[in-house]
Amino acid sequence: SQQGEEDPQALSIQEGENATMNCSYKTSINNLQWYRQNSGRGLVHLILIRSNEREKHSGRLRVTLDTSKKSSSLLITASRAADTASYFCATDAGETSGSRLTFGEGTQLTVNP
Amino acid sequence: GAGVSQSPSNKVTEKGKDVELRCDPISGHTALYWYRQSLGQGLEFLIYFQGNSAPDKSGLPSDRFSAERTGGSVSTLTIQRTQQEDSAVYLCASSLEPSGGEQYFGPGTRLTVT
Numbered sequence: 001s002q003q004g005e006e007d008p009q010a011l012s013i014q015e016g017e018n019a020t021m022n023c024s025y026k027t028s029i030n031n032l033q034w035y036r037q038n039s040g041r042g043l044v045h046l047i048l049i050r051s052n053e054r055e056k057h058s059g060r061l062r063v064t065l066d067t068s069k070k071s072s073s074l075l076i077t078a079s080r081a082a083d084t085a086s087y088f089c090a091t092d093a094g095e096t097s098g099s100r101l102t103f104g105e106g107t108q109l110t111v112n113p
Numbered sequence: 114g115a116g117v118s119q120s121p122s123n124k125v126t127e128k129g130k131d132v133e134l135r136c137d138p139i140s141g142h143t144a145l146y147w148y149r150q151s152l153g154q155g156l157e158f159l160i161y162f163q164g165n166s167a168p169d170k171s172g173l174p175s176d177r178f179s180a181e182r183t184g185g186s187v188s189t190l191t192i193q194r195t196q197q198e199d200s201a202v203y204l205c206a207s208s209l210e211p212s213g214g215e216q217y218f219g220p221g222t223r224l225t226v227t
Contacts, residue, residue: 041202041220042218043156043206043216044218048214100161100172101158103155103157106154
């Protein structure tokens with residue numbers, strides 16, 4: 001079963017607004033990553049946050065990690081129509097996971113022009 | 114430089130037939146992963162190769178699924194006696210770090226079993 005669970009499952013906003021997606025997980029982790037997927041094909045890595053980090057920025061992206069609550073959030077500021085995609089969180093649980101990433105079900109973001 | 118490539122991009126096969134899916138990772142990446150994504154779902158881990166170590170096959174759903182990685186580079190995922198529930202997008206990824214690092218994904222192979 002998937003460890004990560006994103007919410008909301010779907011989010012529709014207007015261009016220029018901010019989009020916030022959340023991810024919860026169950027086990028302890030080494031790091032948590034966010035990926036983006038267009039049209040059900042290959043995923044593109046967005047950002048990685050390590051378990052000892054609480055916040056990370058990359059351009060219009062801001063990721064937070066709360067290991068006590070086992071949750072993370074991805075904020076996209078000043079959204080654009082081109083941000084329309086599915087967004088997945090993925091956790092690396094280190095040795096116990098056999099070096100795999102465990103993906104959540106994803107949030108489908110639609111940015112309306 | 115070239116990214117991860119996969120072939121074919123689409124494959125339609127009849128139930129009961131065998132299929133082979135190919136993945137060419139980024140040159141120099143020692144870690145290679147196969148995932149499966151059913152319609153509207155997240156990614157399901159299938160198998161992981163790291164260098165010359167024994168692969169982690171714990172995600173393979175049945176003994177009809179197998180994979181190999183020749184010469185530490187190209188990998189082939191084979192599904193024998195395909196079933197309709199095998200229909201999905203099969204994604205390959207490679208990583209420079211042995212574990213837990215950023216993964217670079219190929220475009221996937223969309224498999225349809227009729």
